[in-house]
Amino acid sequence: MRIYIYSGGEKLVGKSGVGQAIRHQRECLRRSGVPTTDRWTADTAAVHVNTILPDSVLAALGAKLRGRKVVWYGHSTMEDFRSSFKGSNALAPLFKRWITFCYGLGDLVLTPTEYSRELLQSYGLKKPVYSISNGVDTSFFKPDPAARAALRSRYGLREDEKIVVSVGHMIARKGLPEFLELARRTPGATFIWFGWTNPKLIPQEINEAIQRAPANVRFPGYVGREELREAYQGADVFAFLSHEETEGIVVLEALACGIPTVLRDIPVYGGWLNHGENVYKASNNDEFQQIVSDLLAKTLPDLTSAGRAVAESRSLEQVGRRLKDIYLEQRVLPPLPAALPQKQARA
16 A cells, blocks of 8 residues: 655745655655655555645545545644744634644644644644654764865855854744844854745844844855755754754754754753753843853763754664554554464474
8 A cells, every 4th residue: 555645835835845855755655664645546555745725725635535544744833834924823713623623633633743733633633643853864964074175165154264153044933033032142164054935924023134244244045955965964063952843853853963052942852852951941131142152162961962862863764664564553554464473493
């Protein structure tokens, strides 16, 4: 039996974490021995839906008419919709009602963390909700000392230049204003923000903040995964100041590449990312400045090996095995045939 990975809307979300999650699902299932398809086939067991666009609703209804299971990935919550694009705060309550309707069409809902699972359950969803990481390709995202010189060469920087990077949409929720303030407070380092958002969707205050960015900040825009990997591998600090996440694929990528990481202390990281154990956490600009300065000066303990271990625990292989187990438990896939008893060897 095959899993149909529905690709409607993938062009719109391809440069986001949702797009990355869709690609991860295909690879996770492949590595766990579950075949996938990009269209309806006679042996399709279920459809994966990742977006919350109207065509996704039609795909789910089509699956129900065919008597197939619907697996809806809950990437979005009302909480992470706020402080994102123009008008998002005003629309947040309506957004919550819409995603609750969408997710309710699933026979089961998958979401990346226990935190996001609890949020979705608080919306009143009646279907089973499982937490399962989006995963990270630890065979691709891994440490490489040679990337340090390559990254500085790419951006015309001195070999001894300190670099702090972050990744995400250019929106308030991702912590862009605080990242710019951190750069102002740390003039001796170069700060690079990877990611792009349509300027028409960015609130005016964020556009103005970008225009007033200090001289030590660079905006390369959206880059390919090879260039992004080089940034993780070659920079001195990954500073992810996001105010709300359902997991944060970029965090897993950074940890897999062995870069010292500082995150905002928010609930989503509770229970799997711990301050002083595998990452550093901060709650305000002063704390971020202190931790980043100490990491650049190398006066804090090196947590990168522990961070890499977290990424390995959420590798595509690990996620693929858990996904397969969930599908067997929820009868998305037919039960595996029982192993035949081995014949006893003759004496």
